[in-house]
Amino acid sequence: MNKFFAILNARNKEFLRDRAALAWNFVFPVLLIFGFSFMFNDDARSLHKVGVLHTSLTNIESIDNPFLQLKHFQFVSYNDESEAVLKVDQHKIDLLVDFNNKRYWVNETSARGYIVETLLTNYFPNFDRSQTSGRAIRYVDWVMPGILGMNMMFSCLFGVGYVIVRYRKNGVLKRFQATPLTAFEFLSAQIVSRLIIVMLVTSIVFFGSHLLLDFYILGSLFNLLIVGMLGASSMIAMSLLIASKSASEEFAGGLLNFLSWPMMLLSGVWFSLEGAPEVVKSIAQIFPLTHMLDAARAIMTDGVGLAAVSGHLIVLAIMTIVFLAASSWMFSWGNNRT
Amino acid sequence: MADILQIKNLSKRYAKTVAVDDISFNVKQGQCFGLLGPNGAGKTTTIEMMEGILPPSSGEILFEGKPIDKNYYQRVGIQFQHTAIQDFLTVKETLSMFANFYKQSLSSAQLIEMCALQEIVDRDTRKLSGGQRQRLLLALAMLNDPKIIFLDEPTTGLDPQSRRNFWQLIDNIKRQNKTVLLTTHYMDEAESLCDEIVIMDTGKIIQRGTPNTLLKDHFDGVLVTLPISIEPKLKSMQLDYLRNNQVVEIMSANVDQTIRTLLENEVPLEGMQVRSPNLEDLFIKLTGHQLRG
Numbered sequence: 001m002n003k004f005f006a007i008l009n010a011r012n013k014e015f016l017r018d019r020a021a022l023a024w025n026f027v028f029p030v031l032l033i034f035g036f037s038f039m040f041n042d043d044a045r046s047l048h049k050v051g052v053l054h055t056s057l058t059n060i061e062s063i064d065n066p067f068l069q070l071k072h073f074q075f076v077s078y079n080d081e082s083e084a085v086l087k088v089d090q091h092k093i094d095l096l097v098d099f100n101n102k103r104y105w106v107n108e109t110s111a112r113g114y115i116v117e118t119l120l121t122n123y124f125p126n127f128d129r130s131q132t133s134g135r136a137i138r139y140v141d142w143v144m145p146g147i148l149g150m151n152m153m154f155s156c157l158f159g160v161g162y163v164i165v166r167y168r169k170n171g172v173l174k175r176f177q178a179t180p181l182t183a184f185e186f187l188s189a190q191i192v193s194r195l196i197i198v199m200l201v202t203s204i205v206f207f208g209s210h211l212l213l214d215f216y217i218l219g220s221l222f223n224l225l226i227v228g229m230l231g232a233s234s235m236i237a238m239s240l241l242i243a244s245k246s247a248s249e250e251f252a253g254g255l256l257n258f259l260s261w262p263m264m265l266l267s268g269v270w271f272s273l274e275g276a277p278e279v280v281k282s283i284a285q286i287f288p289l290t291h292m293l294d295a296a297r298a299i300m301t302d303g304v305g306l307a308a309v310s311g312h313l314i315v316l317a318i319m320t321i322v323f324l325a326a327s328s329w330m331f332s333w334g335n336n337r338t
Numbered sequence: 339m340a341d342i343l344q345i346k347n348l349s350k351r352y353a354k355t356v357a358v359d360d361i362s363f364n365v366k367q368g369q370c371f372g373l374l375g376p377n378g379a380g381k382t383t384t385i386e387m388m389e390g391i392l393p394p395s396s397g398e399i400l401f402e403g404k405p406i407d408k409n410y411y412q413r414v415g416i417q418f419q420h421t422a423i424q425d426f427l428t429v430k431e432t433l434s435m436f437a438n439f440y441k442q443s444l445s446s447a448q449l450i451e452m453c454a455l456q457e458i459v460d461r462d463t464r465k466l467s468g469g470q471r472q473r474l475l476l477a478l479a480m481l482n483d484p485k486i487i488f489l490d491e492p493t494t495g496l497d498p499q500s501r502r503n504f505w506q507l508i509d510n511i512k513r514q515n516k517t518v519l520l521t522t523h524y525m526d527e528a529e530s531l532c533d534e535i536v537i538m539d540t541g542k543i544i545q546r547g548t549p550n551t552l553l554k555d556h557f558d559g560v561l562v563t564l565p566i567s568i569e570p571k572l573k574s575m576q577l578d579y580l581r582n583n584q585v586v587e588i589m590s591a592n593v594d595q596t597i598r599t600l601l602e603n604e605v606p607l608e609g610m611q612v613r614s615p616n617l618e619d620l621f622i623k624l625t626g627h628q629l630r631g
Contacts, residue, residue: 006438010424010431017426170422175478177391178416179439180408334391 003181007189015159015197025197029151029205036147037140037213047074048116051084051096063099067123073116086302088113089134090216095120103128109135137301141216144209145296146269148202152228153235153263153289155198157256160190161239165252168243168334177333187328191236198232199225218303224296226306230316231292237323238288244330263289268297291315342367342486342517343388348397350383357383359541360397365486370508370518372532374525374617376625380541381521382419385490388519389416401486412441415479415487417472419494423463429474430459433481440482453477453507469500476507486517493527505530525617535617539625549617556623557615559591564600565609575603582622589615 016022050073052060057077060068068075076093078084087093088105095116097104104120106113108131120127167173176186209215217224239256246252266273266280267289273281284290295309295316306313343365350358358380365371373381386392388399390406399406401413423432430446437443450456453473458466466474472492479487489508493501501524508531512518522528528535529549537545537552545552563585572579572586577599580587590596593612600607 002438006435010427010435013431014424014426167422167424171418171420172422172424174391174418175421175423178389178411178418179436180411180441181439 003185004189004192007181007186008193011190011193012197015193025151025155025201026205029147030209032147032151033140033144033205033209033213036143037138047072048112049074049076049093050116051075051087051093052077053081053084053096053098054079054100055098060099065123067120070119085132086134089132090301091134091136097124097127101128102126103130105130105132107132107134109133135216137216140213141301142272142297143270144213144215145293145300148206149231149267149289149293149296150264150269151205152198152202152232152292153260155201156194156232156235157239157242157260159197159239160194160236161243161252161256162249164190164240164243165246165249168247168332169249171334174334183331183333184328187240187331191233191240191324194236195229195232198236199228202228215300217300219299219305223299223306227292227295227299227309227313230313230320231288231296234288234292234316234319234323237320237327240327241323241330244327245332247334263287266290268293285315288316288319340367341365342402343519344398344400344403345384345388346398346400348384348387348399349395350380350387350392351395356541358387358394361538361541361543362397363536363543363546365517365519366534367485367517368515369533370512370520370531372528372535373519373521373538374523374528374535374621375521375538376523376621378540379538381523381538382490383541384538385488385519385521389414389488391416412482413485415482415484417475417479417487417489417492419490421475423474423478425464427463428460429455429463429466432463432474433477436478436481442483443481444483449477449481452480452510454503467500469496469503472496472500472504473507476504480511484516486519487511489518489520491521491523493522493524501527525621529617537621537624544624545620552620553615553617556620557589559589560593561613561615561619562588562590562593562596563611563613564588564605564607568605571603571605575599575605580619580622582619587619 052075055077057075060075060077078087078096084093084096085105088096088107091107091110091113094110094112095104095106097120102124104117104127106117106129117129164173173186210217238259242255242259243252246255262283263269266284267287268284269289273284276284291312295312298304298309341364345361345363345365347360347362348358349356349360361384373384375381383392387394390399390410401410424435427435433446433449437446444452450459453476455470455473455477458470458474461470463471463474476489476492479489492508493504496504505527508518508520512531518531520528520531532549534548535546535552536543547555566581566584566586569579569581569586572588577588580589588596597607
């Protein structure tokens with residue numbers, strides 16, 4: 001255990017003392033989050049969106065009422081009441097109506113909801129009114145987990161893989177090889193060190209920007225922490241696998257970029273994949289970042305528990321174990337000529 | 339004295355080259371053993387196989403009569419030719435990190451004293467000079483109080499002053515009855531430090547013995563050195579000589595007689611030097627080429 005802590009301690013010191021890299025770890029995500037909160041601060045949606053409960057869209061057309069012929073209105077059908085009400089809470093739809101039971105839900109804080117409600121009560125005066133008061137989900141609420149996740153991904157992939165390849169190239173690993181230190185002790189110390197660093201940096205950025213931007217967080221922070229730890233572990237393990245043999249920083253850097261770019265674009269960092277083609281969606285499933293972000297967003301914006309995201313958690317756990325096993329099997333200390 | 343290391347029919351073959359070609363030798367407990375040879379002779383490959391870092395293609399290495407196992411690293415100390423140390427740590431922190439790897443280790447104070455690190459204990463390892471760096475690496479190799487210490491070209495690239503200081507440190511280590519295994523391409527280093535040497539060239543051992551016996555066996559007397567401009571004259575005299583850079587060297591068992599012969603043939607003696615042969619001369623004689631080429 002002494003050996004493990006010696007390496008852990010040394011790696012943590014190295015990270016903390018590399019001031020430029022340390023600062024960048026904080027500055028980069030904060031810049032992005034605040035940048036996005038200013039760039040996309042107003043909702044430019046031009047349609048009025050009305051949710052319809054328990055009625056398919058074809059059946060709506062059979063209802064003979066001018067309300068349903070209004071221009072610039074879009075109707076969306078829902079079967080699950082609580083899901084649909086959450087959409088009203090979050091201003092994703094302006095109003096929810098149940099024609100069968102003659103009731104509707106409106107968010108009292110929504111200006112668009114007020115307009116749609118006025119029109120609705122004009123055509124259907126005796127519908128029951130239910131009121132919600134949730135705050136609108138801004139784009140920044142949605143994109144913030146993506147940016148933090150992306151920052152975690154870069155930190156895990158490059159902070160572990162690149163460093164190990166550099167150690168191998170300049171002979172730090174070879175020096176360790178000539179001591180009783182085992183590969184397992186060395187690798188586990190690298191993982192734990194990076195996990196602590198990533199979770200610490202992410203938590204600080206998370207709470208710091210939450211203080212200023214007041215993010216939309218419905219679910220439990222503890223569950224979010226578990227998702228973050230599992231996601232980070234799987235990405236660190238992935239990075240170890242890439243760094244298990246190579247002594248070329250160019251090659252490893254290329255490989256890490258080759259992995260991080262598709263993840264940045266396809267894992268739902270910047271935009272939702274809901275409307276994307278099925279092929280793209282299934283490709284995205286091979287990336288750990290996709291599972292981490294889907295789980296984190298479900299917890300934050302839908303307020304679900306761990307059970308609801310267990311599928312993602314299991315995938316992340318399996319990825320972690322498989323990558324770790326493969327990387328410790330393939331690991332080489334030195335750049336032995338063959 | 340008992341053999342601490344036995345090397346039996348050791349070879350290392352790569353796809354296109356044979357780096358080490360069936361070599362055998364023993365290293366005695368407590369001696370300073372030198373592996374000499376030019377760049378590319380196979381010294382580093384040999385020492386890295388002995389360190390357990392590089393797997394041999396064939397052959398056997400026995401430490402105290404047994405094959406190398408994972409316990410080996412508790413008992414040996416190693417200084418590589420090219421080693422980086424983790425960045426952003428001080429000398430003292432580096433020592434204490436490595437100390438944690440071993441069951442037993444010398445105290446920091448002992449190591450700092452032994453390797454003359456007093457002035458740099460709190461310095462970042464990135465800011466060390468070449469000599470300071472080699473002293474720290476020596477301290478890391480000595481940290482577990484090893485029975486045998488491997489030094490792969492420890493003074494390459496150091497200035498003459500630092501080299502001599504480093505030799506002093508190795509001398510002190512030898513006095514503690516530790517076995518030292520050293521590779522070098524500096525012949526003066528081997529003459530000053532080694533009790534026994536092996537000279538390697540293109541993967542093979544071409545000569546072994548103590549520096550003195552090797553010189554006695556191959557040289558009879560002293561070397562008379564003259565400028566190369568007199569070479570045509572020597573040719574006509576049919577006198578045996580060696581060409582070495584810009585000088586010619588005549589092997590002479592009797593200096594008086596040699597000088598008389600030269601004068602009789604009207605060879606100008608300007609720039610003449612008389613010196614004892616060293617390992618460098620031996621190497622040139624054995625291989626026909628210079629050590630550092």
